[in-house]
Amino acid sequence: MRFSGRTDLPVLVPEAVRALGRLSVPGESQPLRLTGALGVGLLVLFVASCGVAQAQSGAQGASAFAALWKWTPLLARGFLLNLAISALSMLIGTILGCLLGFGQIALSAWVRKPSWLVTQFFRNAPWLVLLFYCMYLLPFRVTVLGDSISIPGWVKATFGLSLPVMANVSEILRGAVQSIPTGQWESAASLAFTRRWTLWMVILPQCIKRMLPPWMNLYSILTMATVLASIVGVNELLTQTARALSAEDQPGLLLPFYSYDLLWFFAYCYPIARLTLHLERRYAVHD
Incomplete structure (x- = not known):
């Protein structure tokens, strides 16, 4: 079918929907999969290390x-x-990532190309390098209305971790929008919908189901990546573990303490991973 006249709607070529699930995160070639067997293995390791x-x-x-x-x-x-840190980084990264994702699907090349460049840069940059940049390039104190306010290290770590989250959320949104068949755009155009209302009323409601599983998978990865903040002196779990080990001064406690930390992260992330798998099966889109 050929349409005459000019329209402000873009022609989007659909991607394979299954490509949306292959969220690329630096250091991760496949989506995070936590299994019950892994939890049992961690528990056995913890008990054995305590015995040793x-x-x-x-x-x-x-x-x-x-x-x-x-x-x-x-x-x-x-x-x-x-x-x-993980919750705030995910919130900030999701908001900025959605704005960046909309920039990637914009009609104007002046908006689309810079948005793509920013997405690819932060998506492929090492998380630890971004964290160091934010920790040491952002000011340690700011002056507001004559009052000097110090910026805690965890705040800068939160912003540093939100940058790769922003890029990955941008790519998730772009892939979800482009996975919607072009017939949806054409149908909305035949009803005289503007591009903005087509995105808001037709495209985005269908994208939410496709975005949710990789978004949750990204949050699990981010939660475990928050331990990187210990390298820059943030008083998170690994930093407190090191202090406890230093106070105990028993080298044999090294493995029990760190396996104990692993159990904490597993207990938090495993339900998220199971829910992600459930949503992937429920919202699976078949070609």
Whole structure:
């Protein structure tokens, strides 16, 4: 069918929908998959490491379980900071990523090409490098109305981690929009919908189902990537673990403490991974 006249709607070539699920994150070739077997393996590792630590300390030394119980409140505060950083980074990155994603599908090449360039740069840049840039290039103090306000390290770490999230959300949105068949655009054009109303009323409601599984997968990856903040001195879980180990001064507790940290992250991310798989099956789009 050939349409006469001029329209402001773009002609979008649909992508293979299954390509949307292959979210590319630096260091990750496939979407994150957490299985129950992995959780069992981590639990076995934790129990075995505690037994080895007890054997090394002897009958006179305190057990690894007692040391972990003593330091759990401190580790819990660090883990809550990890979760706060992940939630805020995901929120900021999602908002900025949606704006950048809309820029990638804009009609104007002056908007589309710079948006694509920014997306590809932050999507492929190492997360740790971005984190270092934000930690040391952003000011440590700012002056507002004559008052000097210090910027905590976790705030700058949050912004640093939101940059790769922004780029990946932008690519998720672009892929979701371009996976919608062109017939949807043509039908909206026949009803005299403007491009803005076509996106808002027709395209985006269909994109949400396709975006949700990779978005949740990205959040799981981000949550585990928050441990990078320990390298720049943020008092998150790994930093608090190092302090506890330094206070205990028992080399045998190294593996029990870090396997304990792994269990915390697994317990938080595993339900998200299972829900992601459920949504992928439920919202699967078949060619």
